[in-house]
Amino acid sequence: MPVGEWQFSIALGAGVITNPLNDGDNIPLVIVPNFSYYGEQVFIDNNALGFTFYESDAVSFSAVTQINRENSFFQRWHPNNIFVNTLSNSIVSEAQFDEAAQDKGGTEANIIEVELGQVQERKWALDAGLQVNWFFFQHSHLQVKLLHNINNVYNGFNAQIALEQPFTFSAIPNNLLTLTLGANWQSKEQVDYYYGIDEQDKVSQELYYQGKASLSPYIKFINQYAFNENWSVKLTLQREWLNSSVTDSPLVHDDVIDTFFVGVEYAL
Amino acid sequence: MRCNLRATLLMFSFFSFVALANQDKFEEKSDIEFSIKPLVCIVKKPGDACSMTATVSWKSPKVINSCLYQDMKKITCWLNQKKVKAVIEINIEENMEYTLKDDNHHIIAQQLITVNSSLAKKYRRRLRAGWSLF
Numbered sequence: 001m002p003v004g005e006w007q008f009s010i011a012l013g014a015g016v017i018t019n020p021l022n023d024g025d026n027i028p029l030v031i032v033p034n035f036s037y038y039g040e041q042v043f044i045d046n047n048a049l050g051f052t053f054y055e056s057d058a059v060s061f062s063a064v065t066q067i068n069r070e071n072s073f074f075q076r077w078h079p080n081n082i083f084v085n086t087l088s089n090s091i092v093s094e095a096q097f098d099e100a101a102q103d104k105g106g107t108e109a110n111i112i113e114v115e116l117g118q119v120q121e122r123k124w125a126l127d128a129g130l131q132v133n134w135f136f137f138q139h140s141h142l143q144v145k146l147l148h149n150i151n152n153v154y155n156g157f158n159a160q161i162a163l164e165q166p167f168t169f170s171a172i173p174n175n176l177l178t179l180t181l182g183a184n185w186q187s188k189e190q191v192d193y194y195y196g197i198d199e200q201d202k203v204s205q206e207l208y209y210q211g212k213a214s215l216s217p218y219i220k221f222i223n224q225y226a227f228n229e230n231w232s233v234k235l236t237l238q239r240e241w242l243n244s245s246v247t248d249s250p251l252v253h254d255d256v257i258d259t260f261f262v263g264v265e266y267a268l
Numbered sequence: 269m270r271c272n273l274r275a276t277l278l279m280f281s282f283f284s285f286v287a288l289a290n291q292d293k294f295e296e297k298s299d300i301e302f303s304i305k306p307l308v309c310i311v312k313k314p315g316d317a318c319s320m321t322a323t324v325s326w327k328s329p330k331v332i333n334s335c336l337y338q339d340m341k342k343i344t345c346w347l348n349q350k351k352v353k354a355v356i357e358i359n360i361e362e363n364m365e366y367t368l369k370d371d372n373h374h375i376i377a378q379q380l381i382t383v384n385s386s387l388a389k390k391y392r393r394r395l396r397a398g399w400s401l402f
Contacts, residue, residue, distance in 0.1 A: 003390035004313075031397050038392045045396045052395070062395060143395070 001038040011234055013263015019073050020242060020254040023115040029261045036077025044049045050131060060133045064145065068125035068158070070186075070194045074116065075124075089165060112207065114250040119201040122194055125153040139166050149190070172225070180220040184240070188213045195249035207250045214243035220259075229267070236261040302326040302368055302377030309358060314385045317361045325353040326368060326377065337367045337372065 001007065010090050015029035038044040043050045048066035050231035055061075075137035136142070141164040162182035169175060191211030198208055218240035228233040247255045290291035303325055324336060324352040328350050333369075336356070346352050358364075360383060368377040 001392050001394050004390055036394065038394070041390075043395060045394070048396070050395065055392070060393070060395060131395065133393070135393060176276075187337075 004039055005034065006037045007267070009267040011261070011263045011265040013261060014235070015236070015259070015261030015263065018254065018258045020188070020247075020252050021073050021116050022113050022251060022253045023117060024073050024253075029095055029259075029263075032261065032263070034265075058135055062131045062133070063128070063146070065126060065128040065133045065150070066147070067126050068149070068153075068190075070190065071122050071124045074122040074194070076246070077215050112250055113202070113253065114197060114203050114207050116251070118203050119197065119251065123153045124151075125149050125190075125193075126151040127158060129157075131239065154190045154193035156187035156193075158187060158190050159185040161185075174226040176224045176226075178220075178222045178224075179201075180222075181217075182220070183215055183217045185215045186213065186246075190200075191245055192265055195246050197250060203250075209249045209251075211249065212245040214245040216240050216242050216246070218257075218258070232265045234261070234263060234265050271365060285392050299329045300326055300368065300377045302379060304356075304366055304379045307379070307381060309360060309381060310315075311383060311385050313387050314389050316359070316385070317359065318383045319357070319359050322356055322358050322381070323353065324356055325351075327351045332376075333371045335369050337369060338364060 011032040011034065012030070013032075015032075017027040017029065019026050034046060037043060038045075041052045043052065043062075048064055050062040050064040052060050052062040096212060126149070127147035128150045129145060130147045131143065134142040141162075143160070143162045143164070145160045146157065147159065149155055160182065162180050164180045167177040167179070169177075188211060191214050193211075196209050196211040197203060198210075218238060220238040221236070223235045224232050225234075235257060238257075240257040242252070242255050242257065245254055304322050305324060305325075306320070309316045309320050326334070328334075331348050331350050333345070333347050334349070336343045338358075338360075343356060344354065358381060360381065363380060363382045366379045366381060367375045370376050
């Protein structure tokens with residue numbers, strides 16, 4: 001990244017982030033903006049703001065603050081979703097509704113569930129903490145983040161680890177394939193705040209649920225083929241396997257979160 | 269047949285004339301000694317505007333009328349001169365071609381002035397693992 005310059009790109013295509021909650025809307029990805037600024041030490045990278053206090057060829061240590069992802073499953077108008085197509089949003093909702101109705105006609109066990117609309121509204125959390133980036137071998141990149149909530153929403157920790165490896169192929173010179181293996185850890189406090197159910201939620205007492213810490217591994221596959229300096233075509237596939245401490249919540253319907261996006265990207 | 273031969277000879281002599289004229293022009297162009305000094309304008313960081321005082325000098329084997337252009341913009345002209353040494357103010361943001369043109373707007377000499385930054389463009393690694401909304 002050139003130091004001191006803003007980088008903007010916008011991807012236009014079709015995709016979705018699935019929502020694991022009962023009656024939760026999938027997040028459609030139609031127009032996906034992407035921006036970053038890297039100064040000598042300060043950086044802004046989409047939803048994260050950071051200050052790098054040590055940087056060498058191989059390692060960097062930064063203080064970071066970023067918006068916590070979890071509430072995007074509870075809200076329909078998240079800042080990240082402003083650009084999405086509301087029509088496709090409603091189509092997805094209807095499809096999910098039909099599916100949910102069919103499920104309810106099945107086994108008795110499915111009745112023990114709580115829909116998104118029945119619980120107290122969750123709040124956006126802002127986290128801050130330490131980020132370590134380690135670049136090694138041939139463009140391998142390991143990123144570790146340990147964050148704590150700073151706006152008094154869930155008052156706990158969360159951590160993220162990601163190992164990223166880009167691949168290029170001499171037969172396709174303008175193609176970059178990036179494979180990422182990672183895991184998201186959420187403290188008991190975070191799982192309990194978002195997925196726990198208690199007296200604040202207007203549901204019967206049998207449905208109360210207390211969250212425990214969770215570790216959710218994921219795999220991400222991104223392929224980008226550049227036509228020229230500005231235009232590229234991008235394919236993103238990701239699957240995150242949710243831990244039982246999240247999926248055991250009566251609010252949660254799916255045990256995976258899938259991300260799919262295919263589209264063209266224009267870099268300014 | 270004779271007519272065709274005459275026409276061919278006429279065409280040949282015409283092209284020879286054009287070729288000779290071009291050669292003359294080339295020789296005339298190469299005979300001009302033209303320089304702008306300094307050749308490089310230094311700024312602190314890339315993208316900054318560059319201002320400097322430069323000395324333009326040129327010398328021609330014969331008396332000519334000429335004008336100095338910064339890209340397409342006319343800077344100054346000299347009438348009936350064989351030799352000139354002048355001071356100009358240069359204000360540029362990127363590399364710029366300066367040209368000396370004759371009465372017929374033909375370029376008779378040119379010089380590129382480059383903008384260099386004392387601080388080279390720096391790069392940092394992106395501290396984000398792959399593309400994601402979060």
